[in-house]
Amino acid sequence: MERHQLNDLLAFAAVARERSFTRAASRLGMSASALSHAMRGLEERLGVRLLARTTRSVAPTEAGARLLQSLNPAFADIEDGLSALAEWRDEPSGTVRITTFAYAAKRVLVPKLPGFLLAHPGVHVEVNIEDGLTDIVAAGFDAGIRFGETVEKDMIAVRLGPDLRTVVVGTPGYFERVPPPQTPYDLDRHACIGYRLTTSGGLLPWEFEKDGKDIKVRTSGPLVANDGDLAAAAVRAGAGLGYIMEQDVVDDIASGALVQVLADWCPTFPGFHLYHPSRRQSPPALRALMAALRSG
Known part of the structure; x- marks a missing residue:
């Protein structure tokens, strides 16, 4: 596979997950117009329409959804391989993408995340805040932070604090x-x-x-x-x-x-938990972040 084809597939996966050229372009570090042009080129080469576009939104077609389903495990394996290299470094590095909601960000991330970033300059953390539950695998997140009772059973969940009420x-x-x-x-x-x-x-x-x-x-x-x-x-x-x-x-x-x-x-319920996919090994950067959020 040529390099530009891999780049286009990565770009397609970002658009399909974000369902927005603007958000995907920001994540990829390119302009929305360049990203849209690349997607048209990919569709022309494959001879299949991958994205359904309207003036307000973009979503994968049936063919696009099937392609994304095939790409997700392949990209996950690549990410795991790159993450494994971090074991050979003295300090963890890489990007950790987290989805959570505003109250958890205030209570869990605000007190500890700034200090973690200062202690680990090689780690970059991207936080997406929204009330609704997110499929972290499909959306390309490494982990999520939610109340324990809302975490799916097939996830590995790590408690970050006591029960709440x-x-x-x-x-x-x-x-x-x-x-x-x-x-x-x-x-x-x-x-x-x-x-x-x-x-x-x-x-x-x-x-x-x-x-x-x-x-x-x-x-x-x-x-x-x-x-x-x-x-x-x-x-x-x-x-x-x-x-x-x-x-x-x-x-x-x-x-x-x-x-x-x-x-x-008003009974208590399980407090904040960080969760991540069970099928994937936790990269060093994520493990370091989990340790920092659990401390104290």
């Missing part, structure tokens, strides 16, 4: 106006601050469990936001009840600034 809180002043709820079913009589998922656009449901019974409640109230800090500020101001991670309001509860309700309906 989401709690319902309000200010004392709010509860002077409205009696505290006794069960999740009482929330329909309360002003609740909602959180909108940025990826899907849906409202985050308030989830509860007691005596083996799971309940999801769709709340309503004066504010819906896709920013957790803004939602928490409205709760602290007394505008309504909040469904917030316990670790974010533990000091408020201890000081009496916020009052927790429905405590017996």
Whole structure:
């Protein structure tokens, strides 16, 4: 295979995964127009249309999807071979691509990733933040960071922290106006601050469990936001009840600034986990990053 053909196949895989010439071009370090021209040339040489283009999106055709399925394991083997060379170096190097969501980035990556990068100058980390779950193999990520309960069973998962809990809180002043709820079913009589998922656009449901019974409640109230800090500020101001991670309001509860309700309906759940495909050996750069995120 000639070199330019391999380059074009790598470029095609990037476009098919990103479903965007702009994003794929940025990742490949080339212009979108040059990438589009290369893809037309590849399709002409193969005699098959690989990408369905519209004015707003691009997606692999049936033939393109089949080609991508064939290319993924081959490229994975190449990446594994290159990663194995790092075993011979004194320091890990290479690029680690991670998908996660905003809260995990704030709690896991912000405290430790900058120090890791300073300690390992040969490692480059690319972080993609989105609420929705991502197929890390199909999308070309090395690993993801999610809550443990959302990690697929065929992945290798490494715990990064303790179990967590989401709690319902309000200010004392709010509860002077409205009696505290006794069960999740009482929330329909309360002003609740909602959180909108940025990826899907849906409202985050308030989830509860007691005596083996799971309940999801769709709340309503004066504010819906896709920013957790803004939602928490409205709760602290007394505008309504909040469904917030316990670790974010533990000091408020201890000081009496916020009052927790429905405590017996809010069990713990597995906290943050880093996960990666089980079929692939972890490259040294990823192993070093996992060690750094688990430390302390």
